Amino acid sequence: MKEKISIDEFDGKKFKIRFIEEEDNKKAVLTHYLHNYNNGVKEHFEEAATEYLKQIIEYKNEEDNINIVSDIALQQLLFEVEDVPFPTPKNYSFKFIDLFAGIGGFRLALQNLGGKCVFTSEWDENAKKTYRANFGEVPFGDITKEYTKNYIPENFDVLCAGFPCQAFSIAGKRGGFEDTRGTLFFDVAEIIKKRRPKAIFLENVKGLRNHNGGKTLATILNVLRNDLDYYVPEPQIVNAKNFGVPQNRERIYIVGFRKNLGIDSFTYPEPFKDKVSFKKIKEKKIVPTKYYLSTQYLQTLINHKERHESKGNGFGYAIIGDEEISNAIVVGGMGRERNLVIDKRITDFTPTTHIKGEVNREGIRKMTPREWARLQGFPDNYIIPVADASAYKQFGNSVAVPAIQATAEQILKLITNIE
Structure with a gap:
């Protein structure tokens, strides 16, 4: 049976949802306001932002009985949005x-x-x-x-x-x-x-x-x-x-x-x-052990690929050579496994995460998040x-x-x- 509510209760629930959503937007309003503080766009966010600013950085002037925003606090917030x-x-x-x-x-x-x-x-x-x-x-x-x-x-x-x-x-x-x-x-x-x-x-x-x-x-x-x-x-x-x-x-x-x-x-x-190859964006230092595949997981990938190849399908893991370019990096599925690399600089094969089997000795690893960032053209200070x-x-x-x-x-x- 569906819950029956009155108009007043319904309006109250709508207001609560709206309030939560507006709370989520407060930081957006403030940072947009501060980013545009020195140009005309500032005025578009000013009314709501000023109200939110008062809630977090106002102080009471007891003598004159007025509320004003601290210039020092405002300057600190401006610094925080600009020091990025x-x-x-x-x-x-x-x-x-x-x-x-x-x-x-x-x-x-x-x-x-x-x-x-x-x-x-x-x-x-x-x-x-x-x-x-x-x-x-x-x-x-x-x-x-x-x-x-x-x-x-x-x-x-x-x-x-x-x-x-x-x-x-x-x-x-x-x-x-x-x-x-x-x-x-x-x-x-x-x-x-x-x-x-x-x-x-x-x-x-x-x-x-x-x-x-x-x-x-x-x-x-x-x-x-x-x-x-x-x-x-x-x-x-x-x-x-x-x-x-x-x-x-x-x-x-x-x-x-x-x-x-x-x-x-x-x-x-x-x-x-x-044209550039993977070598240009490859990690310059030894990569942490956690990015290297376990022997058992590597075998699972090999078996998976062989099953699909026997059916005439091209699915499965792929290893990208230093002189090659990666497949498209995607979320889910075989996104990371389609872009494995060989990196034999590893010296410590002690697992740093819970794995089945051992760390493989062939040097096969996933790309790091930083390498994915570089594949998309994000600079290293990102x-x-x-x-x-x-x-x-x-x-x-x-x-x-x-x-x-x-x-x-x-x-x-x-x-x-x-x-």
């Missing part, structure tokens, strides 16, 4: 927002080009932790919520989004804006419709091209081109291996420009001339504040920074100096 590995460029030349931000691959690329991020969102708590450690800013949470969207400022130049791929209910329909309701792309489209940025830059898995029989991509392009009135050239599959990282990672890029800007052509970046399991997930889900940066540079060439 990747602060906002001092002389930034454009503004962008970072949706489904993950750990900031888009942000890193666009900051490298002189951009300032004025809004970011990401729901995963561990990813938020990594994002804050590197950029001094806490992403907002659920972008499907209207009150979260209300924090997005006006007048930014580029919308970036590595949005998840979802099928639309478009059977027998034209496949327009309304048909995308209930998907995360709808929320992206809604933001584009309301904020009208000069350019958009979307990234997704290669499979989007054929997802749902090609209807998903067709609907996305129809919405962007016709419903939202953006010039959108044909999407392109971009491989990270062509842009300075040793990883065979193909992703689909979709770029677009507001039609009233008069832009009617776009050229995706040419591949870099120099902080990894989470446990290995979370780090693998975060880098596996990230964008390849150099490929994003090369494409964004082509976008900026067209929109720079356009009002």
Whole structure:
């Protein structure tokens, strides 16, 4: 039997959920406010941020009976958001927002080009932790919520989004804006419709091209081109291996420009001339024993691969040579096992974790989280504040920074100096 509640009780529960969600957004509001403290975007976050600041750093002026914010405390908070590995460029030349931000691959690329991020969102708590450690800013949470969207400022130049791929209910329909309701792309489209940025830059898995029989991509392009009135050239599959990282990672890029800007052509970046191999990003020091496979687990992988090969399948583990490039790093499945390496520098075979069997003597190990970071183009001063399991997930889900940066540079060439 379903629980019966009154209208008052229902409203109370809704209020409680809203209160919890707003509490989660407090750090996002504060850090966004402080990051924009010296520019006009600050005003967009100021009312809510000032209230939150008073709650944590106000002091009472007994004599005048007024509440004011301590300048010293405010300066300390400003220092904390600016004293990070990747602060906002001092002389930034454009503004962008970072949706489904993950750990900031888009942000890193666009900051490298002189951009300032004025809004970011990401729901995963561990990813938020990594994002804050590197950029001094806490992403907002659920972008499907209207009150979260209300924090997005006006007048930014580029919308970036590595949005998840979802099928639309478009059977027998034209496949327009309304048909995308209930998907995360709808929320992206809604933001584009309301904020009208000069350019958009979307990234997704290669499979989007054929997802749902090609209807998903067709609907996305129809919405962007016709419903939202953006010039959108044909999407392109971009491989990270062509842009300075040793990883065979193909992703689909979709770029677009507001039609009233008069832009009617776009050229995706040419591949870099120099190709790199795994050797370039391999750990320079001896890797901890915990990354080396046990003899029993290695045998399990061998047996698994042999079973599939006998059936004509290509599944199973793979060992990447120093002169080769890695397979795409992915979350789950055989993500790590498809990118094993041989590293015979190990000298201590004493297990440091609970394993069955012994540490293998062939020098076969998993790549480290730092090597995965390098495969995605993250610099070595990028902080990894989470446990290995979370780090693998975060880098596996990230964008390849150099490929994003090369494409964004082509976008900026067209929109720079356009009002």
